[in-house]
Amino acid sequence: MSKLYTGAEIVFKCMEDQKVEFIFGYPGGAVLPIYDELKNHDTIKHILVRHEQGAGHAAEGYARSCGKPGVVLVTSGPGATNVVTALTDAYMDSIPLVCISGQVPTHLIGTDAFQECDTTGITRPCTKHNWLVKDVKDLAKTIHKAFEVATTGRPGPVLVDIPKDIQFQKSKYTNFIKQKKLNGKSNNRFSQKDIDKLIEMMSKAKQPIFYTGGGVINSGPKASEQLRELVSITGFPITSTLQGLGSFPGDDTQFLGMLGMHGTYEANNAMHDCDLMINIGARFDDRITGKIDEFSPKSKKVHIDIDPSSINKNVKVDLPIVGDVSEVISLLIKTIKKHKTNFLKSNKENISKWWEQIGKWRSVNSLNFINSDKTIKPQFAIQRLYELTKNKDTFITTEVGQHQMWAAQHYKFDKPNRWMTSGGLGTMGYGLPAAVGVQIAHPDKLVVDIAGEASVLMTMQEMSTAVQYNLPIKIFILNNEYMGMVRQWQELLHEKNYSESYTAALPDFVKLAEAYGCVGIRAKTPDELDQKIQEMIDVKKPVIFDCLVDKEENCFPMIPSGKPHNQMLLGPKDQKENKITGKGKTLV
Amino acid sequence: MAKSKSAYSDPGKKGKLDTHIIVVWVDNEAGVLARVVGLFSGRGYNIESLAVAEVDPKRGISRITIVTTGTPQVIEQIKLQLGKLVPVHKVADFMRGDKKIIFKEMALLKLVGNTSKRNKALKVCKKFNPVVLDKTQKSVVLQITALRREIDNVMGDLKKFGLVSVSRTGAVAMTRGSEIFK
Numbered sequence: 052m053s054k055l056y057t058g059a060e061i062v063f064k065c066m067e068d069q070k071v072e073f074i075f076g077y078p079g080g081a082v083l084p085i086y087d088e089l090k091n092h093d094t095i096k097h098i099l100v101r102h103e104q105g106a107g108h109a110a111e112g113y114a115r116s117c118g119k120p121g122v123v124l125v126t127s128g129p130g131a132t133n134v135v136t137a138l139t140d141a142y143m144d145s146i147p148l149v150c151i152s153g154q155v156p157t158h159l160i161g162t163d164a165f166q167e168c169d170t171t172g173i174t175r176p177c178t179k180h181n182w183l184v185k186d187v188k189d190l191a192k193t194i195h196k197a198f199e200v201a202t203t204g205r206p207g208p209v210l211v212d213i214p215k216d217i218q219f220q221k222s223k224y225t226n227f228i229k230q231k232k233l234n235g236k237s238n239n240r241f242s243q244k245d246i247d248k249l250i251e252m253m254s255k256a257k258q259p260i261f262y263t264g265g266g267v268i269n270s271g272p273k274a275s276e277q278l279r280e281l282v283s284i285t286g287f288p289i290t291s292t293l294q295g296l297g298s299f300p301g302d303d304t305q306f307l308g309m310l311g312m313h314g315t316y317e318a319n320n321a322m323h324d325c326d327l328m329i330n331i332g333a334r335f336d337d338r339i340t341g342k343i344d345e346f347s348p349k350s351k352k353v354h355i356d357i358d359p360s361s362i363n364k365n366v367k368v369d370l371p372i373v374g375d376v377s378e379v380i381s382l383l384i385k386t387i388k389k390h391k392t393n394f395l396k397s398n399k400e401n402i403s404k405w406w407e408q409i410g411k412w413r414s415v416n417s418l419n420f421i422n423s424d425k426t427i428k429p430q431f432a433i434q435r436l437y438e439l440t441k442n443k444d445t446f447i448t449t450e451v452g453q454h455q456m457w458a459a460q461h462y463k464f465d466k467p468n469r470w471m472t473s474g475g476l477g478t479m480g481y482g483l484p485a486a487v488g489v490q491i492a493h494p495d496k497l498v499v500d501i502a503g504e505a506s507v508l509m510t511m512q513e514m515s516t517a518v519q520y521n522l523p524i525k526i527f528i529l530n531n532e533y534m535g536m537v538r539q540w541q542e543l544l545h546e547k548n549y550s551e552s553y554t555a556a557l558p559d560f561v562k563l564a565e566a567y568g569c570v571g572i573r574a575k576t577p578d579e580l581d582q583k584i585q586e587m588i589d590v591k592k593p594v595i596f597d598c599l600v601d602k603e604e605n606c607f608p609m610i611p612s613g614k615p616h617n618q619m620l621l622g623p624k625d626q627k628e629n630k631i632t633g634k635g636k637t638l639v
Numbered sequence: 640m641a642k643s644k645s646a647y648s649d650p651g652k653k654g655k656l657d658t659h660i661i662v663v664w665v666d667n668e669a670g671v672l673a674r675v676v677g678l679f680s681g682r683g684y685n686i687e688s689l690a691v692a693e694v695d696p697k698r699g700i701s702r703i704t705i706v707t708t709g710t711p712q713v714i715e716q717i718k719l720q721l722g723k724l725v726p727v728h729k730v731a732d733f734m735r736g737d738k739k740i741i742f743k744e745m746a747l748l749k750l751v752g753n754t755s756k757r758n759k760a761l762k763v764c765k766k767f768n769p770v771v772l773d774k775t776q777k778s779v780v781l782q783i784t785a786l787r788r789e790i791d792n793v794m795g796d797l798k799k800f801g802l803v804s805v806s807r808t809g810a811v812a813m814t815r816g817s818e819i820f821k
Binding site: 180 | 716
């Protein structure tokens, strides 16, 4: 007779077979048998967080920076409800997470037992799938299925709820051999005909643009390389969503910068005026499209996405291609090379006027700002941070708000998986725990959380985690004492009624850093900024960097609510010089 | 136009609404109906009627028939979103009024009244295969099968003949001829 294992042992057997190295978690009554088993498995290291939301975001940061699924372990009731924000965040941004939650024993389910909640009910709409395991014989199968669901197709979070009695019960375990190449194959529903059609459209286009998103990153590092090749052999301009940053080098001349609500003037105008839009792994999010009825009215649209339900959801497209980005681009490049040897040459002539027009938009220099020698401008702070860290293969996470947009605009990424930000859900408090997860995956790399003082206070307790595991994360706070993005909307749209957007009693972040046992640094003026940033980089400990910035700076350019791409608000310099016209201006 | 204060765009033009019958084959497991129904409520889709039962006990497959209304874009989304659920095997979509499809709904009707009223009631139901399931001195329970709208009409007509209680199933559907939906 083969050996019998307890449910808790099976959980670890599964994780070993799935090559899990780290679990982010927090113990509690209903997962104690699993925690008891932890000591017997050397290859798996548990990272103790300070709040289950932090475990979820740390696992997200881990997953996004290294491409492997993040694993979370929480207890029943409050443990499970606390992780819901992170699961929803991962669901919106397509991040593979496997969350294992404890549950009260099966005979107590439904009795309102201590720390009982309907975990599978609560997490049903924010996971790809979830399971309540009621029989120990199903446990191994379920956990392996959970990893498969999380990592295949469009990735996302899953949850396995395991009642405490199941963790004690015994069953057999047969070793699991992970199938290779699950991703892609089963999701590719395109044919050579689609690719030929696309190439025909591309060769006819006079004003084409690539619009790329997080799908390129999720498709793996190879997809980013292929994208670079594709863009270079076509000579087309390319813009990226917030989540796609890094899949194409931010300082390349063909890159127009980020598009969308706070995207560049050239990217948004090019999207509006193009005659061929090739969407690769993006989802026509409302922060990107603005007013749908007036979104890129003249263009033929091609949509390459692994998720068939993304096609025609928000914007009707002319050519849908359902498949893994990497596989689609690789066939596309192969076909171009085979048939259209002088594609690049003929295209250059075709689209030279288009590049001229883009050059005009570019000359507006929409990311500019009026710098100051007295106060630190937040954009300047990010530019300096970029200049001082760009040669270090730096990993950046962010919280949510103005600082996030400034980081996206002014920090130039040239590799995928270096940029971790909460885009879909917009979760304040994401960046600090995410940085913890990134640093776990890349212990020797520089990891910086570009933060706002309001966001970072939401998950500040995770500094304690960083200190416990010697994770030298840098929390770079652009401190303007306001919830800046809220304040900006109130200034522009609610007659400067700054209702509850000012934080009157902020902690002293330097002392707070010291209280946590890490290093606090404060920068007050532009001339000391470089030296202080360098000091932050050189310290081999976690740092909270309190960068006191201009309190009233707004994030421009900006597409005001419900406006199309060609009606942008530009920064103060351009407003003075009267470069924006008509409708846009009346909104200021 | 008044200036918008919202961070979101205004709703665009509304498309034309069609009624569709969506048939979903699912694993008959705990919570599967909640997943399907939750997808509809969570994404703001409409459910007019719902019928569900296991149809293949050996493989544990249930067949869910949902009548819904939406723009062509919404109907397309419903199908694609359903297709993504892990326990869903296949999704079929029929337009109401499609000649190749049979739709039927069953209703139980309880009528209280004298013999003459009850006979008149039976006459009203004649077209819809009435079956008398229960009969007493002053009451009758009828079973009819018909289309949703036909049952609506019958209910209206029966009011004056002592209709006191109605129980209806949701619509179920099947293709005509030898073909089956793969």
